Amino acid sequence: MSLASSLPSKPSTMTKNLKLIIKAVLPTTALLLCLLVINRYQILNGFSILSGDGYDYVISTTLLEHWFNFFTGQANWSDVLYFYPYGRSIAQTDAYLLVGVAYLPFRWLGFDPFIASEFSGSLIKSVGFVSMLLLTRRKVGLSLYGSVLAATLFTMSNGMTLVSYRLQLATVAFAPLLTHLVWNAIESLLNSEIKNFKIYGVLSGILFGAWCLSCFYMAWFFCFFATVFFILLFFTADTTARTLFYDRVRQNKSAVVLVLISAMASLIPFIWAFLPKSREVGVRSYEMVLSNTIYPENILQTGPDNWLFGPIYLKLLGFLWPGYVQRGAYYNSGFSLPLFILFALACYLIISHWRKHRQDRVFFICVMTTLVTWGLALNLGGKSAWFFVYSLFPGAKALNAVGTFQIFLAFPVVLLAIRYLSRAKLPPVILFLLTALLLVSELNKPYLNFHRQQELDRVALKAKHPDTCRAFYVSGWKGQDTMIPEFPEWINNYYAHNVSAMLIAQRIRLPTVNGIASFNPPDWSFGHPNNPDYDQRVLTYAQRHQVVGLCKLRLNDKTWEVITP
Structure with a gap:
């Protein structure tokens, strides 16, 4: 073979290597930058002042220290x-189990409880970033750049970072991971890959059980969302799809039973601990819950600490409704205007065209589930359809801060918005500017009022x-x-x-x-x-x-x- 004939293979090899490097470096760099941005205030003050205050942050750290004692055989x-x-x-x-698992290595490394608590939150967010990246890349079909953007926006979500000291809410990061596992389990069943179905099905049950023992709110929201999703999926499925599903279940009854039993078994610790307590202390009254549902203005309410839209939106509300007061415990869990517009456009296009593009049926169901569940949580003139959820859906009476549902909704909103953006044929310059706007729109100043050394001295x-x-x-x-x-x-x-x-x-x-x-x-x-x-x-x-x-x-x-x- 001549030297000349071998030359064309070099650019091809170099291109492949470059693509591999980009695939590894781009997500890693984005994740590191994401964590640096989220924790920039703490880094700049040398972790002397952390997010939160001397009450809630101490309570969460107490629970994490409990898990450290348990994992080291002392509790x-x-x-x-x-x-x-x-x-x-x-x-x-909330029991904080999964956060406690993330906390464990940092305590083993010798960090004090409050630093370890801060780092455990970053580790949980990293899980969410990687999970969202894999879900949007492998299941949604986004490009690498689109998946990185979706993962970054999900991790930097305004509603979550404003209350980042509430580490249990950070477990919303497990939503894309559990979705990925459930998706794989269903696909494996339909494709008669029963070994994989068992693996993914059992892992899904274990993760959900552990999630319930970490943050009941976020786990419950996932279950609520998934229930509505599968109900809508069932009623919109054609006869062929239903028949295929029934056949696969009948053909693999033992595997299905195994997965169901493992899922129920994974919930036993949560039920054993929490059910007697709910009977002991009672449940939330609907009147209390109603005041914490989502008011319409809170959909776009990013709070005064959001750099770009917070102050502007508050001034607008004050102009339109003189005497406006913030309502709801999590009034600032809303979405930035550009992200919401992209989400709205995605909803319109998917609803309009899903019958022509049957492969989009899953995303149509996702849109409808998001709109239905969001609508149920709205408070319109002092009335809310959440009454029916509160009355009928298991576990709903234990919830109070329904407004935190918008923190969970960042998952489908970001996924659908970036899927739309990735398919829009925009000039590169416009796409770059819009991406920059989306990222800047999530920047805020978290609630920083926890003086670490002062609190260490209190408990010494x-x-x-x-x-x-x-x-x-x-x-x-x-x-x-x-x-x-x-x-x-x-x-x-x-x-x-x-x-x-x-x-x-x-x-x-x-x-x-x-x-x-x-x-x-x-x-x-x-x-x-x-x-x-x-x-x-x-x-x-x-x-x-x-x-x-x-x-x-x-x-x-x-x-x-x-x-x-």
Whole structure:
């Protein structure tokens, strides 16, 4: 073979190698830049001030420290050492299991609990980025660039990053991963690839069960969305598709039963812990839930801390409705205007043309599911169709902050919007500018009010507790009424000492009767610790529950006192 005849293969080889490099470098670079942008404030201040405040962030870190103790063989998974001697206290709030798994390596590496908590959030977001990338690349059929953009927008979603200190909500990152697993399971069943069906089906069940033990809200939203999706898919399927599905199920009954049993088994820990607690503390009233549904103006409400659209939109609302006040606990979970417009265009085109393009039926169902479920959560003039969800859908009565559904909806909204953008034949310059606008629209300043060293000092003890101590309670902090000045006095007096007790309990592995959570025990009475009757309230509780070996920790000077009956 001559030298000349071999030359054409070199550019081809070089091109292939270049493509491989781009496939590896582009997503990795995008992910790193994404995490740097999200955490830019914390990086610039040397992680001295973190997102969140001294209450919610301490509670979430307490739960993560509990999982660290469990994984290192020092704790029972269902008892988190507060509200002692109540059992299954993991179910008083979200359980954070998957976040705890992400937290574990950073604690093993020696990072303090708050740094490890911050890094675990970044690891969870990385899972979401990679999962969205793979889903849109392999199932939706986007180009590499489109998939990277979708993954970046999903990870930087305004609604999530504004409340990034609520690490349980960050588990929305598992939505594309679970979708990918379920999609693979169904495809494998229809293609009679039963081994793969079993693998993907069992993994789907395990992930969903673990997700429920991490953040009930996000797992429930996924289940709610998926239920509506499959109902619509069933009723729009033709006879051939239904027959094929029925045949595959009949032919592989044992495999289907195995997957269903594994899914139910994966939910056992969640049901075992949470069902008795729901009966113990009761459920949300519909009146409470209604006030936290999604008001129409909140669809585009990105909040005042969104760089590009937040202040402009608030001024517009103030002009249109003088005296406008923000409504709903998560009023700022809305979408930027350019992303919403792309989503609306995607909905219009898919709905208009899906009968001509039958391969788009899955995306048509996705559009309809998004619109239907979003519409059910809307509050129109003080009325909401969420009443029917609250009354009929299992588990809905446990939800309060329905507005967080928009954090979940970032998943289908971004997916559909970028799918539309990837198919629009736009000039490269326009496409570049629009991509830049989409990315800048997600930039915001998170709620930064957690002073790390200050909080580490709060839970640092001078001496070990007395050997006779079997449980403890804490005093109030000096100046507790104004511990966090922007919070009202009653919140400071409910939270400040209780959250300190919770984290101290994890650090010294000694249970405390104190604590505060989404659902407190029915005889909880540990607020206002600087009132004269506080010690007597604690003693009455201890006697009622036959708590022995009770000690008191004075938070201000970190001294211990053995309480004698």
